[in-house]
Amino acid sequence: MPGRRIRLTLVGVVIAVAVPPIAPGPAVAAPLPPAAARLAVPGCDDTGPPPKPVTAVPWAQKRYALERLAPLATGAQVTVAVIDSGVDDTHPQLRSRILSGRDYLDPGLDGTRDCVSHGTGVASIIAATSSRGVGFRGLAPQVKILPVRVSEQKVIEGKESGRYVGVAKFAESIRWAVDNGADVINLSIVFYKDNALLKSAIEYALDKDVVVVGAAGNQNAEGNPTPYPTAYEGVIGVGSVDEAGQVSAFSQRGPWVDLVAPGAKVLVATPEQGHKEDNGTSFATPFVAGTAALIRQYWPDLNARQVAQRLVATTDPAPGTDRDAYGAGILNPYRAVTETAAPARQPAAAGLPPRQIDPEEVARAERRSVTQERALWVAGLAGAVAVIALLLAVVLPRGARRRWRPAGPV
Template sequence: MSRIPVRPALAGVAAVLLSALTTLSGPVPVARAAPGCASPLAPARPVTATPWPQYRYAPERLAPLTDGSGVTVAVVDSGVDPRHPQLAGRVLAGTDLLDPNGDGRRDCVGHGTGVASIIAATPRDGVAFRGLAPGVRILPVRVSEQQVVDGRESGRTVDAADFARAVRWAVDRDADVLNLSVVLYADDPAVRAAVAHALARDVVVVAAAGNLHGSGDPRPYPAAYDGVLGVGAISADGSRADFSQTGTYVDLVAPGSDVVVCAPGQGHHRAEGTSYAAPFVAATAALLRGYRPELTAAEVTRRLVSTADPAPDGGYGAGVLNPYRAVTESPATRLDRARPAAGIGDDRVDPAVLAQRARRAAARDRAFVVAGVGVTVVAAAGALALLAPRGSRRRWRPADPA
């Protein structure tokens, strides 16, 4: 059996969870039944200031079009706590591959709850934070409770074989979107086959690109598999977060630094990591699946990439996720991992303006062609007027057709 450990793609949850994603050594501990969390998290307070991703994405603009209702997003992670007021009624009974008889609705480290909240946290009076797709159903699949405290990694996690089982379980329970904010740094055949199963079943698969840019960008899976949307992280100023990995496996980027997430039970934390960039993309995929149910998973994937805002080369993939464009613009024709070099920020050119410029350029080109043809005709007529009399005097005539 494979013993490749599964780790959350996490750079931080508040001040206590700061994963460096170092490789674990030794056997994975055997999972045992646990009625509760050994070390409950400290209470957290609700946020009062609007998080910066909401200024960028303005979810209230999307709400009249779609909130993801009818779509199921599987969160394969550390579990999801349904007791948080903003997640109440949104979390289905899932499964627990760490402890027997669990249903995925227990989160001892807060990672999965935070990821799920970026997707599905419902608006509440007096709370600035909200999810991007608050109408979706969250299907929790618990595979890890790993964290780093005071620079030391601890906590249980499943191996690659059980991670593959988790993916298949979610797909076979009719998940429409998979959010995989966990990373393996080895290509495991069972995981590869499970992802292929998900894609064959028309599931959108979104995965974190990993946080080891400072350690040489080891190839992350499942993000590196074909058909999977690999997601890197940006900061509030639009630049790539310094921990966010770079490589051909990055398809696009989304907020992943100093983002706000729900804490288990109540309140909120600030967090960072590609773990938290991935759910922005998963939520947008859910919005699309709700708004345009006729689109296949592959078409949703292409559309998310093709409508990304332009960004420089160097770890941004095709650009920065733009949920509004993804929902409202026409679908793209293909997934292209080419990296357009352009500026990043909020002063981007409106797509309608770009289309108008293209039409004007085409009209200008046509005008040049017509003018060129006109000049040629006039010149030919003038030459004929000069040569015809001389040809007549010399008994010149056009050559007969062969």
Template sequence: MVRDRPLTTHALVAAMLATAMSLPVAHPAEAAPAICQNPSDPGQVNTETPWHQRWLAPQRVWPFSTGAGVRVAVIDSGTDSSHPQLAGRVDTGFDALSGAPGGDVDCVSHGTAVASIIAAGRQDGVGFHGLAPDVTIVPIRVSERNANDAQGAGGETVTGLVFAQAIRRAVDDGADVINMSVTLYYPDQDVRDAIRYAAEKDVVLVAAAGNEHQDGVRPDPVPYPAAYDGVIGVGAIDQNGTRLRQSQIGSYVDIVAPGGAVVAATRLAGHQAWDGTSFAAPMVSATAALIRSAEPGLSAAEVARRLLATADPARGDASRGYGSGVLNPYRAVTERLTSAKPVAQPPLPEVPHDAAAQARAQRWEVFGRLGLWIGLALAMVAVGVAVLAALLPRGRRTRWRPTRPSAPPPPGPELDEPEAAFFRVPNSMQRG
């Protein structure tokens, strides 16, 4: 055992330099993957069909498209690739916080929930599943916080620089659709340039419209990137079709989708209910993926136009935060839009004139009128016969003489039975 001795200043500096030189240099590409420090909570497995699945009915779409061959980037808190319903559907992705691969780790479940709404596979005994189960998720990790925790500009979960890098990385990783359920409440030039870069690469861009509605106290804060051109801004409704109270109102809301008490996956293995536009956005992203899989030749702008044009009417107008209406995946995939002018159809052929048929019709019209009058006459005769049948027996009984009701006998003292018998007149003495 060696005894500790106090070090001089020169000796201390030399020791620190030697220690630093002996440590490996951590380059960004070699950074360690994220490790979640919070306790593991698998949550509870949802066994019943969630309301948003009954509303959107994705099974009707699957004969036409399941999203196969489409890559959807989820820019969020990461995605847990080990979840049973996401296993095999999630790429390694990218961790923008450390600048290294490893977006398939999620410490707060937010990104896992978003990805599961898009791509969770069906599983026996589980009621929940995704809308486009055959897409590939490209997770881009930009935050270790729940996006729903952000409150205004002071509570952002991601910086503009990191957000912009994540968008560019998603494009470079081959994303066909990018889902952005993380919201900034200030314009950022880096993010704007990244959005423009993605649009030029023909990527469908979908973003949450934000959960900071002010209930008329003051205008809602402008959410980015939903407010940028080329981005589909998504608001949220509840199971009654009513805008979720916190869902923001503004021209940046292009469409609405279920976002109140939406069931989605949590990290590890479970499920829970989520609220907010963060969970309405992936339903639109999933539908965009279904369209791109069914019709690969459509551009991103055409996909966006299809989504808005096939939306169902909402309970409120666009000025109340409903945009073009409520997302309808079946219509979005199966209906075709066209900008061509209406095609002129040939005129209908003239009906040939048939004199004999017209004469027959006129005769039948006369017969019909005659039959009506005869029917009325017979009805009146029947009524008369019924009246006579009721009056004849009575007339015979009264010998057709008018009758009056007999007056009651005058009141007198009541008699006992012996007295009444004494005064009773024998029948032989009664007058006929």
């Protein structure tokens, strides 16, 4: 594949609760609210009441008009692995969507504990179901979420704290997700150092025809370091834009950005109940992962590379021209699902496909033919009447003058 962008490398989105980089420095994409604003989760240290449900429809949903997608695809029969801080399965909008996964922080658990609310928020953008009186819902509400817990890192007053797995376990978690039925993997976690084990795990996922979506990172203002695994070939890299479509200041730039999606002030679900606004390429990534799930349902014959091609080929134009910031453009889920002219659906170069007969077009052609035939008959009849009228106007007076005798010498 020539060039990172054209080759359709799957590129990721930044996370809010991330595994720290191999090299020194934070890997958290965006700060979390103070602990008191988060909720009490069994087995977690944080205290405080859960946020309340939000009734208004969030801006990202208005942009994507999810009601148009629902009749076409819902993500049914598709599994998305969310490798993150865990996904709480008690939230009313997620309760029926979460599979039993794996916990790499607390072995023996199933990945459904989320002490920092990050993985739950990511999963909700993908799979939250509709709820009466709540405007928020996910792009693919019939998707199954496979939760894989690898981090509970958080930022409070600018300081990082919390446990996380090393890169070897992170790589292992990717392989585990592949081997346990993932069709799409959402990676809203970034490292900032290349690693052979991590690269090998990504290659393993792609070889198994899994779509891998990764965050571009949130450290644009901190030197814009290369994010991994997003920078690897085959990963769909996702940057963040705001409601106006402008790239977020924190969103990292580089050839690893394949497209952008909402990542500024986006609404997400929180553990147990309620919703909150959050920021980061971490939350732009699941918009792309959710759309990939819709494509996998609607076009089941497409492989992972073709899914990535559709995602990039059907973007909306970005307001800026910096391809390192915007990639190919802004995600458009409806076009990604319905566009028949996307590269993955174009006819092969070997020849034209057989012409498909459209019954409606045949009927229209028959009606046109009958109408044309009638018009010709009417025109011919009108012409004949005109000729007869002309003859009568000329011949009758002359005949009367000659008393109807044939003309001849006098």
